[in-house]
Amino acid sequence: MMLCEECPQNPACQNCVHALRAGVVEKVIPARKVRVKLSSGQTVVAEMRAISRTAVGLYCADHTLADSVEVELASDFRILGSAFQGIRDVHYYVVDITKVFRRDEVLQRLLMEEFLQWHHSGENLPNEWLTELKDVEDERHRLIREELQKLSILRQVQSIYLYVMENGVIRPIGAKRTEEPLEGDLERVAWEAVKKGASVREQLISGDGSKMYELYASPLPDQTCGLALIDVTEAIAEERARQRKEWELYKQVLMAVTQDKLVLLTDAEMVELATSGQKVATLKIRSAGELSGLRSVCKQFLSDLGIVERRSLQFLVAVNEAATNTIKHGAGGTVTIHISPEEKVLRVIVHDQGQGILLEELPRATLRHGYSSKHSLGAGFHVMLQFSDRLCIGTSTTGNKFVLETAII
Structure with a gap:
């Protein structure tokens, strides 16, 4: 069995999907570039072509992926797994997932749905949002784009809400915004990150105590800030049940x-x-x-x-x-x-x-x-x-x- 010549753009070809031998598998169209750290310590570039709750399929023409590897989807979103060749005589590898890393914390054995559909978001991607700006090449907008591209990968981690603070005003990126009255906290944490000149992380709890959120604020030039508010209620409940x-x-x-x-x-x-x-x-x-x-x-x-x-x-x-x-x-x-x-x-x-x-x-x-x-x-x-x-x-x-x-x- 070979990968088709048009892979991964051809949705009719399912070879990369079948090779994962997992339950529900999705084909990543278009393929996503990811960085892969090998057990030797070397970092290489590969294409993510298929994804499931328990495995991912990577195409890497220049290097062999084997044993333990770390796949970096973003600077603060990585997976650790064991790689092996998925299709004979083809540079296509299956990585069985063992752990999911977010920032410096390890969320072990949580449900893998948190990144199963991260490429299915119907909201505007950061690049689309930034086309509305007149000069997308200036440094401030470049950094905003970089932060939002990184955060967009995490859109489907439980529920994630993206915001940007400009001129002291907090506004959502895309259609999603939390129903909780937390925007006062968002502004407070955003200004804290701006004053420190460094990223700030804080846990927030809903008014009735039923939901818990992780808030990440990353400062940008000109008193602006990018924010990600992640609903981690289900993840915490799942981890507590596991414990x-x-x-x-x-x-x-x-x-x-x-x-x-x-x-x-x-x-x-x-x-x-x-x-x-x-x-x-x-x-x-x-x-x-x-x-x-x-x-x-x-x-x-x-x-x-x-x-x-x-x-x-x-x-x-x-x-x-x-x-x-x-x-x-x-x-x-x-x-x-x-x-x-x-x-x-x-x-x-x-x-x-x-x-x-x-x-x-x-x-x-x-x-x-x-x-x-x-x-x-x-x-x-x-x-x-x-x-x-x-x-x-x-x-x-x-x-x-x-x-x-x-x-x-």
Whole structure:
């Protein structure tokens, strides 16, 4: 199978589309020039000829595209993928998409519809808008054109609204404009970018709190500014759903391999657990010298509850390890002791102020003895798990909460 001689202008030819072997595929007419960074670090120019949610088709006559490549659709819109030859004996390559980059942020595993139809916009393109100007070659208009061409590629990323500020007045480019009364914020951010002489990014929230926007403002000469307002509500909801699903998967796996001894808790679940039973003591831990006081208080409660000495000493070691880590990995923390006669459990909750544990490190941090990294708790985690009847974890950027439980008579 070969590319037809008229490709990519001939819409009847579907060879480049079929080569993607994806679901819904669109042919890019006319073909778009894109920059491709190879795994060697070299950057080459290719033509984008087909596009789907999961792959793109590139024609590159002068270089072979293989392995990991980065395709730059604009300076702030790139995709990362794995390339292979899509049609035998033809310089046509398929890039399976693994990530989408926007500015310096990585939006991983979001729906690929965000760029599926970016070439289908029915609005006026920047070049068409600029033909209304008398002198399209002066520096100010050239920069406006450059900014708007870059932003036009992003028109179909969720919902994107393009504006320009000239003579202090904000006006939309094309027919689309947000229904939200945000133009006051647009003007404020535009003037901030003009004063700084640098691009400004800010998050905006709708008046009723139901929508979230990313606003990008790029200053241009003569007190003008180009703006892009992107509705990221669905993208954020999608990412949160993905994170919840990933969290639940880790939770189920860790519970399965530890026979329900290690449990991940959400913030809401942690609050519910912390409010059950009776809180009998609260201690602040800011230095190693305060650990002995914690051990004494815990030992007394364990003795009063009739916990046998060997079991009591083991649990004290686990509590001491958790409290020690609040000093090692943060600025200290708080320890609260709870007794629940109904559940027949003594519960010690240790809250540190560290950076939290990376979710992907939890299996190794908890199940591999002696494992340690910048964000993990090292060998101490294994001790806490071994000497507690159950260990519950809640982790976030605000710190970690560890709930160590031991059964009481």
